[in-house]
Amino acid sequence: MALSRRSFVKAVGVGAGGALSSSFISARGREAWRWGEEPPSADSSEIPLSSNENPLGPGDAVLDAIRKGLGPEGALPGRYPGDYYRDPIAEAIAGKFGVQPENVLVGAGSTQILVTATQVYTSKDSPLVGSLPTYEECAGYAAVIGSRVKAVPLDSRYKMDLGRTLHAAKGAGMLFYCNPNNPVATMVSTSDTKNFLSRMLKYSPETHILVDEAYIDYVNDPGHETMIPLAMADPRVIVARTFSKAYGMAGLRVGYAIAHADTIKELSAWHMGNSISGLSFAAAIAAIEQDSSFIENERARNTKVREFTTDFFRKRGHGVTDSQTNFLFVDVGMPIEEFREACKKRGVRVGRPFPPLWTHCRISLGTMQEMQRATKVFAEVLGAARKSAA
Numbered sequence: 001m002a003l004s005r006r007s008f009v010k011a012v013g014v015g016a017g018g019a020l021s022s023s024f025i026s027a028r029g030r031e032a033w034r035w036g037e038e039p040p041s042a043d044s045s046e047i048p049l050s051s052n053e054n055p056l057g058p059g060d061a062v063l064d065a066i067r068k069g070l071g072p073e074g075a076l077p078g079r080y081p082g083d084y085y086r087d088p089i090a091e092a093i094a095g096k097f098g099v100q101p102e103n104v105l106v107g108a109g110s111t112q113i114l115v116t117a118t119q120v121y122t123s124k125d126s127p128l129v130g131s132l133p134t135y136e137e138c139a140g141y142a143a144v145i146g147s148r149v150k151a152v153p154l155d156s157r158y159k160m161d162l163g164r165t166l167h168a169a170k171g172a173g174m175l176f177y178c179n180p181n182n183p184v185a186t187m188v189s190t191s192d193t194k195n196f197l198s199r200m201l202k203y204s205p206e207t208h209i210l211v212d213e214a215y216i217d218y219v220n221d222p223g224h225e226t227m228i229p230l231a232m233a234d235p236r237v238i239v240a241r242t243f244s245k246a247y248g249m250a251g252l253r254v255g256y257a258i259a260h261a262d263t264i265k266e267l268s269a270w271h272m273g274n275s276i277s278g279l280s281f282a283a284a285i286a287a288i289e290q291d292s293s294f295i296e297n298e299r300a301r302n303t304k305v306r307e308f309t310t311d312f313f314r315k316r317g318h319g320v321t322d323s324q325t326n327f328l329f330v331d332v333g334m335p336i337e338e339f340r341e342a343c344k345k346r347g348v349r350v351g352r353p354f355p356p357l358w359t360h361c362r363i364s365l366g367t368m369q370e371m372q373r374a375t376k377v378f379a380e381v382l383g384a385a386r387k388s389a390a
């Protein structure tokens with residue numbers, strides 16, 4: 001979507017909540033766009049289910065903070081944000097998790113955290129280890145800088161295979177531990193994770209572990225815990241978080257790492273500074289300070305949509321992994337490229353292929369209304385494929 005400076009300022013002005021939240025701030029469809037798809041147009045009736053976003057965007061507190069962040073006459077965007085926001089955001093994040101500001105590193109999305117950690121802890125001789133498939137950012141960057149990558153297939157329930165990972169990661173520079181895991185949506189339980197991480201730290205003292213908790217706000221298991229306390233206890237553990245998912249702020253690009261102060265110092269040495277705009281900082285602070293019911297409501301909304309969409313596929317005999325996220329991973333039983341193209345022709349964008357799972361589709365969850373429309377399209381596409389196979 002092209003957005004001129006004038007129309008942006010106008011959009012941020014009086015009564016612009018709708019314009020901001022629907023297309024610009026939540027940036028729906030932008031993740032897929034990065035991976036080679038053309039972006040959906042802002043006013044299209046297409047249903048964008050190809051990037052894992054909160055389809056409703058951020059709450060009013062965030063939108064208000066952006067309007068206020070412009071300052072009188074829009075003057076604040078003319079200032080570098082560091083002086084105004086660096087300390088307050090670190091303090092706000094630290095306060096939320098009961099850690100110190102020196103345990104926090106903020107990035108332009110958690111993407112920047114993933115890239116920095118890959119830069120610092122991997123090399124040709126210190127490989128990156130992760131599951132196959134998993135979120136590709138670290139492996140993609142490792143390839144750019146010439147670091148070796150080892151990929152460990154998932155187990156039969158599409159969960160990370162902890163036994164094989166333990167052995168593969170012996171002597172590695174960094175293990176990327178994405179839990180819940182994108183694109184497969186599954187989660188390793190807290191007790192298995194704790195047990196595995198403590199074994200891993202003993203078994204391979206030279207390995208750092210990046211625990212990616214991008215989807216933690218969508219987990220329903222009441223016993224699920226963050227690994228932040230472990231990161232506080234062991235400098236080799238880093239937890240990455242983002243405002244792009246349940247907070248609905250993918251277009252604002254704010255994420256962060258929580259780790260031991262020494263580890264944050266190590267990462268900071270390679271971290272590009274001034275990568276986040278003042279408006280995004282202001283929005284992120286407001287997001288943390290807003291009523292916790294925002295995230296609880298978003299989790300509850302997503303859970304209903306997830307159940308509805310999971311039922312749709314399971315009733316038709318399609319395997320769906322046990323999702324703890326805002327997307328599903330479905331065996332559509334036909335080549336993913338064909339399924340994707342047929343859905344796109346009918347106005348629904350679904351996820352890109354995730355090799356080597358060529359008949360599986362990642363379907364991000366939209367609103368209930370969108371999923372009611374989208375499942376009609378899925379029924380049509382899958383029905384036609386069945387007919388032609390018969």
Ligand SMILES: Cc1ncc(COP(=O)(O)O)c(C=O)c1O
Nearest residue numbers: 109110111135182214242244255
């Ligand atoms: C597991 C995981 N980690 C990190 C990211 C990066 O998100 P962002 O840079 O928007 O914080 C994504 C994006 O989809 C993701 O799925």
